[in-house]
Amino acid sequence: MLQIQSFAAENWISPSKEARPIHSAITGEQIAQAGSPLDTQAMLDHARNVGGPALRALTFHDRARRLKALALHLKAHKKPLYALSYTTGATHADSQIDIDGGITTMLVFASKGRRELPDAHVYLDGELEQISRHGSFMGQHICTPIPGAAVYINAYNFPVWGMLEKLAPTLLAGVPAIIKPATSTAHVAEAAFRIMVESGIFPEGAMQFIAGGSGGLLGQLEAQDAVAFTGSADTALMLRSSPHLLRQSVRFTAEQDSLNASILGPDATPDTPEFDLFISEAAREITTKAGQKCTAIRRILTPEALVEPVIDALSAKLAEAKIGDPTERETTMGALVSQGQRSDVLARLKTLGTEARRVFGSDSPPLEQGAFMTPQLFHCADPGSAKAVHEVEAFGPVSTIMPYRDLPHAAALANRGGGSLVASVITHDPSVASDVAMGIAAYHGRIYVNDRDSMAESTGHGSPLPHLVHGGPGRAGGGEEMGGIRGVMHYMQRTAVQGSPRMLSAIGETWLPGAPISEAKAHPFRRHFEALELGESLLTKARKITLADIEHFAHFTGDTFYAHMDEAAAKANPFFPGRVAHGYLLLSFAAGLFVEPNPGPVLANTGLNRLVFEKPVSAGDSLRARLTVKRKTKRTETYGEVRWHVLLTNQEEETVATYELLTMVAYGQRQAP
Numbered sequence: 001m002l003q004i005q006s007f008a009a010e011n012w013i014s015p016s017k018e019a020r021p022i023h024s025a026i027t028g029e030q031i032a033q034a035g036s037p038l039d040t041q042a043m044l045d046h047a048r049n050v051g052g053p054a055l056r057a058l059t060f061h062d063r064a065r066r067l068k069a070l071a072l073h074l075k076a077h078k079k080p081l082y083a084l085s086y087t088t089g090a091t092h093a094d095s096q097i098d099i100d101g102g103i104t105t106m107l108v109f110a111s112k113g114r115r116e117l118p119d120a121h122v123y124l125d126g127e128l129e130q131i132s133r134h135g136s137f138m139g140q141h142i143c144t145p146i147p148g149a150a151v152y153i154n155a156y157n158f159p160v161w162g163m164l165e166k167l168a169p170t171l172l173a174g175v176p177a178i179i180k181p182a183t184s185t186a187h188v189a190e191a192a193f194r195i196m197v198e199s200g201i202f203p204e205g206a207m208q209f210i211a212g213g214s215g216g217l218l219g220q221l222e223a224q225d226a227v228a229f230t231g232s233a234d235t236a237l238m239l240r241s242s243p244h245l246l247r248q249s250v251r252f253t254a255e256q257d258s259l260n261a262s263i264l265g266p267d268a269t270p271d272t273p274e275f276d277l278f279i280s281e282a283a284r285e286i287t288t289k290a291g292q293k294c295t296a297i298r299r300i301l302t303p304e305a306l307v308e309p310v311i312d313a314l315s316a317k318l319a320e321a322k323i324g325d326p327t328e329r330e331t332t333m334g335a336l337v338s339q340g341q342r343s344d345v346l347a348r349l350k351t352l353g354t355e356a357r358r359v360f361g362s363d364s365p366p367l368e369q370g371a372f373m374t375p376q377l378f379h380c381a382d383p384g385s386a387k388a389v390h391e392v393e394a395f396g397p398v399s400t401i402m403p404y405r406d407l408p409h410a411a412a413l414a415n416r417g418g419g420s421l422v423a424s425v426i427t428h429d430p431s432v433a434s435d436v437a438m439g440i441a442a443y444h445g446r447i448y449v450n451d452r453d454s455m456a457e458s459t460g461h462g463s464p465l466p467h468l469v470h471g472g473p474g475r476a477g478g479g480e481e482m483g484g485i486r487g488v489m490h491y492m493q494r495t496a497v498q499g500s501p502r503m504l505s506a507i508g509e510t511w512l513p514g515a516p517i518s519e520a521k522a523h524p525f526r527r528h529f530e531a532l533e534l535g536e537s538l539l540t541k542a543r544k545i546t547l548a549d550i551e552h553f554a555h556f557t558g559d560t561f562y563a564h565m566d567e568a569a570a571k572a573n574p575f576f577p578g579r580v581a582h583g584y585l586l587l588s589f590a591a592g593l594f595v596e597p598n599p600g601p602v603l604a605n606t607g608l609n610r611l612v613f614e615k616p617v618s619a620g621d622s623l624r625a626r627l628t629v630k631r632k633t634k635r636t637e638t639y640g641e642v643r644w645h646v647l648l649t650n651q652e653e654e655t656v657a658t659y660e661l662l663t664m665v666a667y668g669q670r671q672a673p
Contacts, residue, residue, distance in 0.1 A: 002032035004190050007197060007209040009046040013038065020183050020212055025089030025335040026325060026370045032187045035212020041220050043178055043208050047149035048224075051176030051205025056145055059120055061634060063172050064113030066201050071106035073199045074192065078103070081160060084188045088159070089335030089371060091326040094289045097463075099192075102164035105482070108466040109168035116485050117172070119633040120509040125494055128504070128512055135514050140504045143492040145174035146251075148224030150491055151217065153239070155230045156182035156337050157292040159189040165466065165482055166228050171206060173491035175226070178217070180210040182231075184337050219244050226251035226491060230294070233257055233475055253490060254477030255470065257393050259417035261299040262461060263410050263436060265427025270309050273452040278426040279310070281450070282399065283317040285462050286375050287333040291397035292341075295422050295462040298393055299383075301410050304403040311379060311401060315360040318375040323366045336371040336396055345396035349376060355388050356380035356400050373397060383413050390416035407432065411439030419474020424448040424461040445472030445480070510631045511535045513645060513658075517628055524627065525596035528668035529640040537628040540593035542651065545581050547619040553585045580616040586657060587611075590625040590648055601666040603639055608646075611659040615650070622651040630660065639666045 004022070006013045016036035024031045055063065078099055085095035117123060122142050129139035150170045154162040159181055170177050181189035193209045196202075210217070218239065221227065227250060229236050236254040239245070245252060262282060268274035285297040302310045326334035336342045346363055360377035376398040380389045383402035390413075404410035414423050414436075423444045425436045428451040437447050446468060450458045464470035469483035481487055497507055501514030511517075517537040520527075524538050554560045562569040563576050570576045587608075596602070617623060631643040642665045648656040 001030070002187050004032050004034035004187050004211040006036060006038055006211045007193065007207075008038050008043045009208070010204055015212070022184060022187055023338060024087045024370070025337050026087065028339055028370055031087055034183050034186045034190075038210060038215055040210075040215050040217040043210075044149055044217070044220055044225070046205050047176040047178060047208060048147065049205075051203065051207075052145075052147050052149070052174075054203035055171065055174040055176060055206055056121065056147075058174065060113055060117035060123070060172065060174075061119040063174060064110045064117070067106055067113065067168060067171055068110035070196055070199060070201045071103050071110060073201060074106075074195055075100075075103050077195045081188060081191055084191055085160075086327045086334075088156075088185045088188060088337055089290060089326060091331050091334045092329060093332075094326070094334060097288070098158045098161045098188075101463075102158075102161035102192075105161065105165045105466040106168045109172055109484075109487075112467075112484050113172045113488075114635075117488070118509070118631060120631075121174075122508050123489075123492065124508050124510060131498065136500055137498065138501055138504055138512070138514070139496060139498050140508060140512075141494055141496055142508060143489060143494050145492055146224045146226065148175070148222060148226065150175050150177045150226045150228065151221065152177060152179045153214070153227065153229045153231065154179070154181045154189070155294070156185045157289060157294070159185040160192045162230055163189055163192065165464075165470070167207070168466070169482070169487035170491050171202065173488045175491040176206050176208075178208045178210065180214045180217075183212055186211045218242060221245065221248060221250045223248050223250065226253070228253045228255075228481065228490075229477075230255045231257075233477070236477060251490070253471075253479035253481065255294065255421070255479060255481055256475060256477040257294055257395065258420040258422075258472060258476040259298045259390060259393055260295060260420045260422050260461075261301055261414040261417060262297045262424040262426065263404075263414060264300075264302045264306060264310065265425065265429055265432040265436075266303045266407075267429045267432060268426055269306070270313070272428065273455070274426050274428050275306075275309075275313075277450060277452070277455050279313045279317050281424065281426065281461050282314055283321075284460065286318065286377070286397045286399050287321050288462065290334055290336050290373065291375075291399075292336060292395055293462050295464060297399050297424070297461060299389065299413070299417065300399055300401045301404050301413055302401060304405060307379070307401060307403045311359050311377070314401070315377060318360055318377060321375055323372055323374065333375070333397065334372075336373055339371045342371045342373050342396070345373065345394045345398065348392055348394035349398065351388050351392050352378055352394060352398070352400065355386040359401070361397075377401065383416075384409075391418070407435045408439065411436055414440045415443040417443070417475060419472050419476045419478070420444050421464075421470065421472040421476045422446040422448055422461060424450065426450055428452060443473060445469060445476060505534070509534075511628060511645065513647070523596045524629065525594075525602045526600050528601045529632065529634075529642065529665040530667055530669075532629050532632065532642060532665070534629050534632070537626060538594060540625045540627070542622040542624040543589055543593060544622050545585075545589070545617055545619055547579070549585065549589075550579065550581050550619060553582055553588075557582075557584075559584075576616050577618060580618055581621075583613045583657070586613075586617060586623060586648060587659075589623055590646065593623070593625045594627045594646075601668075603664040603666055606641070606662045606664060608662065609660040611657065613657045614655045617650060617656055623656065624649055627661070635664065637667075639664050641665075
């Protein structure tokens with residue numbers, strides 16, 4: 001008998017006498033128990049006063065590096081998680097989605113944190129806004145971590161992935177987490193959590209765990225806390241309607257059940273690869289995790305003429321499913337999480353049966369023990385007048401086929417779900433994909449389009465990805481999770497800051513135009529990464545642009561655009577006074593003005609951003625450049641990235657062009673990664 005413990009304020013707490021039982025989905029026998037009274041206020045205090053400050057002391061990149069280390073540590077110790085996952089009815093393939101999928105999600109967030117977030121404590125959201133005439137008073141939006149705790153209330157179906165896909169963006173944001181998984185699979189979540197917390201990779205207070213009931217936790221939350229919920233729409237409504245949460249304006253994100261649809265394009269007839277793809281995708285979504293996925297296909301929409309071929313092909317495919325002990329590798333569909341869940345699904349089948357005819361499956365369990373169930377396929381001949389098939393979700397291996405007349409009708413049926421996490425469109429016709437997407441996008445969080453061109457590398461209808469948002473409007477909860485750095489922003493506060501460039505530079509940890517500069521005493525390209533300071537600047541000598549320069553550049557590069565070569569045509573252009581220098585000639589000359597040619601700390605120029613040409617340059621004008629250290633970011637043990645603000649001016653000190661130059665610069669001595 002496993003004793004599933006909570007982890008509160010750095011202490012492991014064993015179940016009490018009132019603990020709830022956890023049963024094997026395979027045998028129905030009790031295998032664990034979880035739950036004990038907890039001092040949830042002490043947990044919140046520990047998160048806010050210990051975990052939060054420790055996380056916020058780290059930069060985004062510090063947290064990203066630890067997140068990667070945590071994911072790799074979990075990967076190295078994941079084997080015991082599989083043994084526990086089988087007891088939930090999950091097959092090996094199901095467990096891979098949950099365990100390895102969760103670890104991969106953490107690795108993606110760690111990578112994105114290093115690539116897309118600054119090596120700083122503040123995230124700059126958008127460009128600098130010039131409010132005053134001469135630029136002495138500016139505006140900037142910044143994002144900073146909320147100083148409270150993030151509380152997760154997770155569903156039973158993905159005990160590892162569901163925890164990690166929330167934990168990754170939260171820790172990256174710098175916010176501590178209190179994790180409360182569903183009790184029926186809490187033994188799997190607790191094992192994964194124990195591996196992570198005992199690694200010591202993140203500071204104390206960064207992660208806590210509740211096995212069993214959460215007591216009065218939600219009633220103790222404040223405005224700087226956040227709740228992320230995954231589960232049924234009814235439970236989400238009960239939680240988010242709490243007067244305390246509403247009064248405190250606690251952030252509440254819900255990812256709820258949803259009646260997702262898959263639409264077969266009218267071009268995808270039985271003789272096409274798309275038809276076979278459609279059948280395979282539908283069968284996989286019905287049988288994976290025994291249909292216990294919030295993204296599973298619940299409604300299968302087909303052209304009227306293809307209903308019977310789809311029923312026949314999908315029934316044959318479902319008949320191939322090997323239902324049984326998930327520890328056996330030949331098993332392709334395991335059990336529902338519990339006998340209670342199976343009873344709930346069977347009850348909902350009766351409701352669906354009032355509007356649809358069952359064409360595959362039965363109520364009889366395929367095995368005597370456990371929570372096993374056959375796949376269930378229904379056919380609703382008149383989905384336009386039906387109601388239950390668009391409102392009642394049987395959270396198991398269940399889907400309903402329904403016909404559509406044309407694409408607007410298909411879109412209308414898909415939208416009858418009242419808001420869904422995902423819809424898929426299987427078609428080889430781009431116009432079909434475009435029409436359906438425009439018709440259903442407002443009702444869906446994700447649209448998955450697949451055909452013969454992408455099927456070999458596609459990820460599947462029911463696979464949320466950390467790069468893309470996971471969530472949906474209406475019945476799906478009205479919230480978002482993941483989505484790359486968008487998911488991190490859910491745990492941060494966006495604030496508009498106003499002040500001088502000097503003040504905004506200090507707040508944003510980034511030099512901004514108009515802020516003070518310090519003239520470089522030595523060429524900045526001769527200085528190592530750690531020696532460079534924000535605002536350190538080099539003003540080059542001037543170079544005069546000649547007509548010979550312009551003509552040579554034109555012929556050498558092949559860019560003989562008339563504005564560079566034809567005086568009359570250039571003058572007729574409202575943007576030019578006559579023949580002008582190429583923009584890229586100016587960039588090349590600027591590099592020649594500020595480059596230091598000898599070997600040194602600068603290793604490579606990796607690109608430029610935000611290039612703007614503001615004023616044309618004619619023959620006879622002079623060009624000079626000012627190079628200023630804008631931002632520094634550690635990359636490896638041996639080098640970091642320096643972003644330079646480059647300002648090009650003419651002889652009248654008028655701005656000709658601005659851009660951001662990226663270089664990799666070596667450390668003077670080895671740095672910690």
